[in-house]
Amino acid sequence: MATVIIPTPLRKFTNNTARLEVKGDTIEQTVNELTVNFPDLKKHLLDEKGEIRSFVNIFVGDEDIRDLQQGKTPIKENTVISIVPAIAGGTSDVTFSKEELARYNRHIIIPEFGIEAQKKLKAAKVLVVGSGGLGSPVLLYLAAAGVGNIGIIDFDVVDDSNLQRQVLFGIDEIGKPKVEAAKRRLEALNPHINITLYNTQLTSANALDIIKQYDVVADGTDNFPTRYLVNDASVLAGKPNVYASIFQFEGQVSVFNYTNKDGELGPNYRDLYPTPPPPGLVPSCAEGGVLGVLPGIIGSLQALEVIKVVTGIGDVLSGRFFIFDALTFETRTFKIASRKDSAPITQLIDYEQFCGMKAVEKPIKEITPRELYDWQVQGEKFQLIDVREPHEYDIVNIGAELIPLATVSANVDKIDVDKKVVVHCKMGGRSAKAIRELEEKFGLKNLYNLKGGILGYIDEVQPELTKY
Amino acid sequence: MISISEEAEQIMNEDAISSFPNECCGFFYGTEDEQGHRQVTKVLVVNNSKEGDQRKRFEISPKDYLNAERYADELELQLLGVYHSHPNHPAIPSEHDRVAAQPYFSYIIISVNESEVQDLRSWRLNEEFKFNEEQIKHKLLNQ
Numbered sequence: 001m002a003t004v005i006i007p008t009p010l011r012k013f014t015n016n017t018a019r020l021e022v023k024g025d026t027i028e029q030t031v032n033e034l035t036v037n038f039p040d041l042k043k044h045l046l047d048e049k050g051e052i053r054s055f056v057n058i059f060v061g062d063e064d065i066r067d068l069q070q071g072k073t074p075i076k077e078n079t080v081i082s083i084v085p086a087i088a089g090g091t092s093d094v095t096f097s098k099e100e101l102a103r104y105n106r107h108i109i110i111p112e113f114g115i116e117a118q119k120k121l122k123a124a125k126v127l128v129v130g131s132g133g134l135g136s137p138v139l140l141y142l143a144a145a146g147v148g149n150i151g152i153i154d155f156d157v158v159d160d161s162n163l164q165r166q167v168l169f170g171i172d173e174i175g176k177p178k179v180e181a182a183k184r185r186l187e188a189l190n191p192h193i194n195i196t197l198y199n200t201q202l203t204s205a206n207a208l209d210i211i212k213q214y215d216v217v218a219d220g221t222d223n224f225p226t227r228y229l230v231n232d233a234s235v236l237a238g239k240p241n242v243y244a245s246i247f248q249f250e251g252q253v254s255v256f257n258y259t260n261k262d263g264e265l266g267p268n269y270r271d272l273y274p275t276p277p278p279p280g281l282v283p284s285c286a287e288g289g290v291l292g293v294l295p296g297i298i299g300s301l302q303a304l305e306v307i308k309v310v311t312g313i314g315d316v317l318s319g320r321f322f323i324f325d326a327l328t329f330e331t332r333t334f335k336i337a338s339r340k341d342s343a344p345i346t347q348l349i350d351y352e353q354f355c356g357m358k359a360v361e362k363p364i365k366e367i368t369p370r371e372l373y374d375w376q377v378q379g380e381k382f383q384l385i386d387v388r389e390p391h392e393y394d395i396v397n398i399g400a401e402l403i404p405l406a407t408v409s410a411n412v413d414k415i416d417v418d419k420k421v422v423v424h425c426k427m428g429g430r431s432a433k434a435i436r437e438l439e440e441k442f443g444l445k446n447l448y449n450l451k452g453g454i455l456g457y458i459d460e461v462q463p464e465l466t467k468y
Numbered sequence: 469m470i471s472i473s474e475e476a477e478q479i480m481n482e483d484a485i486s487s488f489p490n491e492c493c494g495f496f497y498g499t500e501d502e503q504g505h506r507q508v509t510k511v512l513v514v515n516n517s518k519e520g521d522q523r524k525r526f527e528i529s530p531k532d533y534l535n536a537e538r539y540a541d542e543l544e545l546q547l548l549g550v551y552h553s554h555p556n557h558p559a560i561p562s563e564h565d566r567v568a569a570q571p572y573f574s575y576i577i578i579s580v581n582e583s584e585v586q587d588l589r590s591w592r593l594n595e596e597f598k599f600n601e602e603q604i605k606h607k608l609l610n611q
Contacts, residue, residue, distance in 0.1 A: 007537060008547040009570035044571065055568045057530045064530065084533050085570045088518070090491060090525035091554045092562030 002030060002079040009085060013040040022081075027058060028071035030081060045083070057084040094119040094148075100192050104146050117311040122148035124310040127214040129153050129202055129230050131182045133295030134220030134244050134302060136168040141303035142218075143186040143193055147310070150186070151214055153198035154178045155360065161429050165292035175452075201360055202226055204348040207233035218242045218306050220299065224276045225351035225359040231256060231269035235345045240309050240318075243269060244302040246290055249326040251298030254336070255305050258318035266318035267338045274342055276355040294326050364435045367422055367448040369460040375422075382420040386454075387434045392426065396466045398457060400424065408434045412442055424450035424457070426468075470506040470548075470574055470590050471605040472496075477588070479511040484553035484580040490522035493552040495536045496576065497545040506548055506574060512536055525564065526552045549574030549590075556581055559589040561599045569593045574602055 004020045011018060022037075024030030031052065035042040047053050051071075058065045059082040065073045075081070096118070101108070104118050126147050128135050131154040142150055158166075158173045158181055166178075173181035179197040186195055198210060202221075211217055211233045219230040219241055227245070234241035240258040244251065256268040301322070308314045321334045352358055367375075375382055386393060386400035393402050403411045405425070415421055415438065423431040428451055435447045450457065458465045476496060483492040497510040514536065518527040528536075528550070540547040550573055554562075559579040561569070569575060571593050579587040590602040 005537075007533075007570075008540070009572040012572055059530065059534075082534060084530040086530075086568055087493070087528035087533055087550050087570075088526060088568040089552060089565035089575075090518075090562060091523075091557040092564065093524065095557055095560075095562075 001077060002075045002081050004030065004034060005080065005082045007083055007085050010041060010044055010083065013044070014038050024075055026071065026075060027060070027065055027073045027081070030075055031058075031071075055086040055088070057086055058082070059084055094122050096122070097192070100146070103190075103192065107145070112313060113311070117313055118146060120311045121146045121307065124216065125149040125151070125214045126216045126218060126306055126310070127151040127153065127211060128218045128220060129226070130220040130222065131166075131168060131178045132156070132162065132220065132222060133165040133246060133290065133292075134299040135182075135218075136166045137296050137299030138218050138220055138244075138303045138306070139168060139182055139186060140189065141300060142306060143190045143195075145303075145307055146190065147193065147306075149194045149196070149214075151196045151198065151210070152179045152182055153200065153202050153210065154182075155199060155201040159429060160427050165290065165295050167296065202229060204229060204351065207348060208237055211239055212237045214239060216240050216242060216306055216309050218244075218302055220244060220302070223357070223359050224355040225357060227269065228276065228354060229348065229351045229359075232345045232348055235268050236348070241268065242302055242305045242309060244298050246294050246298050248289060249291055249294065251294055251301075251324045251326070253298060253301045253305065253317060253322040253324075254320065255309060255316050255318040258309065258316055260316070260318065261312070265338075267336050268345075270342060270345065271339045272321065272336055274339070278356070291326060297326070298324065364432055364439070365448045366451045368451050369457040372422060372450060372457065373461045375420075380420070382422055383416040385415065385421060385423045385434075387423060387425050387430050388454075392468070395468045396454065396458070398424075398454060398462070398465075405430045405434050408437060409441055412438065415444070417444065417446065419446065420448060421446050422448045422450055425453050427453040427455055429453075469504070469603050469605055470508065472508040472576075476508045476511045479513065480551050480576065480578060481580075481585045481588070483513050484578040484585055485583070487516070487553060487555075488580055488582050489555050491516055491518075491524070491526040491553050491555060492578075493526040493528055493550065495539075495550055496548055496574075497540055497543055498548050500546055500548065508548060510543060510545060511551075512539055523555060547573075549576065551576035551578065553578040553580050559587040561591050565591075566593075566597070566599060569597070569599065575599070 001021055001023055004022050006014050006018055022030050022033050024033050031045060045056055060073055060079055107113050107118050108115050124147050126142055128138055131139060131152050156178050158169045158176055158178055160174055163169060168182050168185050177199050179199045183195050183197055207229055217230060217234050217239050221227050231241060234257050241256040243256055244253045258266045305317050308316050319336060321336050323332045384400040386397060386402050387405040387408060389404055423434055425431040428449060431449050435449055438444045438447060455467060458467055493516050494511060494513040496508045498506060498508040500506045514528050514532045516522050516526045517529040518525045537547060554577055559577040575591045577589055578585055590604050591599040592602050594600050
């Protein structure tokens with residue numbers, strides 16, 4: 001027989017009695033006896049399995065039974081047993097302001113989605129690798145959907161030739177870092193989310209440190225070295241990798257390294273392609289081109305899979321590989337499985353060496369229109385070459401020697417080797433290509449790209465000339 | 469219906485502001501009449517014993533709870549409930565509050581920012597283990 005002290009909140013179930021004499025040799029027996037005498041107490045003391053609820057503490061004298069023998073703790077005559085409710089709580093991890101609830105209303109009213117899925121989106125941390133053709137729709141839709149924490153990694157700057165497909169950017173952002181332009185655009189779209197920027201290249205040195213801070217990775221890279229790096233780092237960090245890629249008229253989507261509800265781990269990119277294709281076999285978008293709307297379609301599917309991975313809604317595209325052919329409008333979904341023979345990924349390697357190609361083209365020397373003007377005024381010795389087409393040269397030129405891009409290698413003997421050479425085109429893209437070609441083939445080191453091309457020169461130096 | 473004396477409310481509000489950005493917590497005492505109308509007249513400030521991030525969580529140690537029950541006997545008042553603050557969050561119970569909530573107790577939640585109390589609301593657990601809001605009759609005169 002022991003004395004049980006009932007806490008205030010439970011006394012309404014014991015006829016307002018604070019102290020009860022209860023029989024029993026152990027705590028279990030005493031609690032059972034108590035719930036037999038006062039059945040309404042049961043659901044407040046015991047869980048569905050009949051065990052003492054985690055929010056109920058039981059003390060024998062001054063000691064918690066968790067430090068004694070739990071339910072088996074013996075009870076002596078005249079022992080004082082105190083039932084002590086755990087008093088705890090706190091702020092909800094995820095709450096929504098009135099503005100957010102209004103913003104996400106069309107999600108919340110979907111019965112299968114609701115506020116719980118929206119909370120998961122807000123709590124989620126998603127890293128988007130690359131903010132180009134695929135990254136643009138992925139970032140726009142994830143930000144719009146209310147993914148609470150988005151990381152963006154990209155080292156590139158916005159180029160006019162990007163705007164044909166990279167709908168995150170406009171002409172005012174040309175020449176600016178993509179991550180910064182992306183942040184401004186996304187914050188204007190959704191002020192309720194956090195955006196973290198990495199204005200750098202993802203490398204074997206930084207990949208794990210960055211990826212481990214996120215729940216999901218969305219790979220929108222345009223080259224094999226970075227694709228293998230993202231894959232291997234995601235596997236090592238244990239994060240799902242929502243993959244997409246595009247080339248000319250074809251797009252691909254899959255979800256790699258995804259652990260399903262039964263705890264089964266799905267395949268990763270190396271289960272599909274253990275080794276990269278030979279260098280040069282598969283050109284990049286910059287070399288092979290891409291239909292501008294294709295990354296819009298495929299990146300939207302990628303954003304969809306990110307949202308499904310985060311919220312746990314629907315069947316995630318894990319163990320399956322989706323292909324879309326824009327020309328025939330045919331889609332195919334293949335089953336893919338983990339390879340039993342593949343070597344486990346244990347560390348990050350040199351992926352440029354592994355793939356036999358550079359992840360990033362190396363930077364070239366540049367000169368601004370203002371600096372070029374200074375050279376002209378100061379009588380600096382240099383050669384000026386225009387790599388545009390003859391009909392463009394006829395519209396407007398600044399006295400350069402015309403060698404169209406397609407003919408630069410054939411005309412290398414016309415290019416000075418003993419003084420500086422400034423190369424220009426209309427806006428700077430073709431002249432950069434010409435410089436890379438000449439540097440790689442002939443080892444020239446005296447080439448400078450005119451930033452912004454002839455249009456930049458007209459704007460800054462000779463506004464009276466004709467623009468086209 | 470619950471009434472809170474000016475003095476009791478002031479003590480809870482001051483605790484919420486001085487604990488910011490952490491959550492504060494404590495007990496309150498008073499009487500309950502036959503219609504179930506509660507009058508809060510006394511407050512006991514208690515340490516937040518949560519290990520870890522106290523900006524989002526609070527916990528009261530079993531020892532402090534037992535003392536709080538004894539204090540009710542000394543005062544000859546009823547232990548009516550628990551108060552805690554939600555720094556930079558609305559005075560609405562979270563899931564964390566609900567799972568640990570006890571029947572009978574009033575749960576006063578104070579929404580607070582770095583300089584002032586934004587809102588103070590009271591909640592009671594119902595039979596389905598869900599919270600119902602309890603109407604507050606403010607500014608009871610000091611007795």
